[in-house]
Amino acid sequence: MPSPIMLILMILPVAVAVVVAGLRSGGWRALLQLRLRHRWLVGGAAAVQFLRLSDPEWASVLLTPLRGALPVLAIWALVVAFVLANLPGLHRSGRAALSVFLAGMTMNFAAILANGGMPYSVPAARRAGLSPAQIDVEVLGHPHLTAESRLAPLADVLPVPPLHAVASVGDLLIFGGLSWLLISLTKRRTPVPAPPEPALLGGN
Amino acid sequence: MPRLRTLWTAALSMAAAAAAIYLAIAPFHDPN
Numbered sequence: 001m002p003s004p005i006m007l008i009l010m011i012l013p014v015a016v017a018v019v020v021a022g023l024r025s026g027g028w029r030a031l032l033q034l035r036l037r038h039r040w041l042v043g044g045a046a047a048v049q050f051l052r053l054s055d056p057e058w059a060s061v062l063l064t065p066l067r068g069a070l071p072v073l074a075i076w077a078l079v080v081a082f083v084l085a086n087l088p089g090l091h092r093s094g095r096a097a098l099s100v101f102l103a104g105m106t107m108n109f110a111a112i113l114a115n116g117g118m119p120y121s122v123p124a125a126r127r128a129g130l131s132p133a134q135i136d137v138e139v140l141g142h143p144h145l146t147a148e149s150r151l152a153p154l155a156d157v158l159p160v161p162p163l164h165a166v167a168s169v170g171d172l173l174i175f176g177g178l179s180w181l182l183i184s185l186t187k188r189r190t191p192v193p194a195p196p197e198p199a200l201l202g203g204n
Numbered sequence: 205m206p207r208l209r210t211l212w213t214a215a216l217s218m219a220a221a222a223a224a225i226y227l228a229i230a231p232f233h234d235p236n
Contacts, residue, residue: 006230010222017218032210036217045227052231075231079224101228108232118232174228178221 005163009175017182027186034185038085045078069113076109090181097181104173111154111168119145120156120166128159128166 021027048071051059063071083098090098112118122144125135138144145155156166 006226009229010225013225014218014222032214034214034217036220039216039220042220042223042227046223049227049231072231075227079227082220082224101224105228108229112232170232171229174225178225182218182221 005165008163013175013179013182016179017186020183021186024186031182031186034182035089036082036086037089038082041078041082041085045075045082048074048078072109072112076105079105091184093184094181097177097184099177100173100180101177104170104175104177107154107170107173108168111151111170114150115143115155117143118156118168119143119149119152121145124157124159124166127161129161129164130166 017031018028021031024030052063052068052071055063066073080102083102087095087098108118120142122135126132143149145152145157149155154168154170156168156171158167158169158172160167
C-alpha cells in the first residue's frame, strides 16, 4: 500500500487535470479521449513492486541479484517501455511532457546506480521537518549525502516541508511531466484535416 | 455502449498514469 505522501502525489495530477478540464470549454470531453496503450506494462511493473514489498521466499532468486537492483531495473525498463509505446500516439505537447517524465525517472535511476541507493541531504531533511531521530537512523537504500556521493545534484536534496519529505530533481520532473501531460490533454484540439480523396483514375 | 467504453478506457488510462508516478518514484526511494 502506498504511503499517504505517495497517494497524494499519485492523485494530485489527475485531480488537477479534472479541475482544469472543468474550467476549459470542452475540457472533460477532451480529457476522456485519453488512451494510454499497453497498460499491461504498468501492471507488470506494479507486480514486480508488489513482489519487492511482500518479499516472498520463492522470489528471492529474482529479488536479490545486483544487491536488489535487478527488480528496480525491471520496473524502470517496464515503465520506460510504457512511455515509449505511448509517445507516438500523443500530440507534440504530450510527447514533450512524457519526455520530461522519462528524464526524471532516468535521473533518479542514475543516482541510485551510482551510489547503491538514493542519497539524501541531511540539512534538507531537517528543513523538511524530519526529526533528528528519523535522520539519525541510517536506512538501507537511503544513505546520507556526503562529499563522496556521486551525482549529488540528482540526489534527494530538495526539502518539501508540507509533505515532511526530501525530493530529487528527478521526482519533480516525474511529477511535473505527468501533470503536464494530463493538463495538456484537457485542451480541445482541432482535428487534423483528412487528406483529400485521390482523384479517380481512368475517368472520361 | 461506446460512451461507457470511452469512459472506462479514459479511467484505466488515468489509473495507469497515477500508477506510473508511484512506480517511477517509490521503488527508487524505499528501503529495499
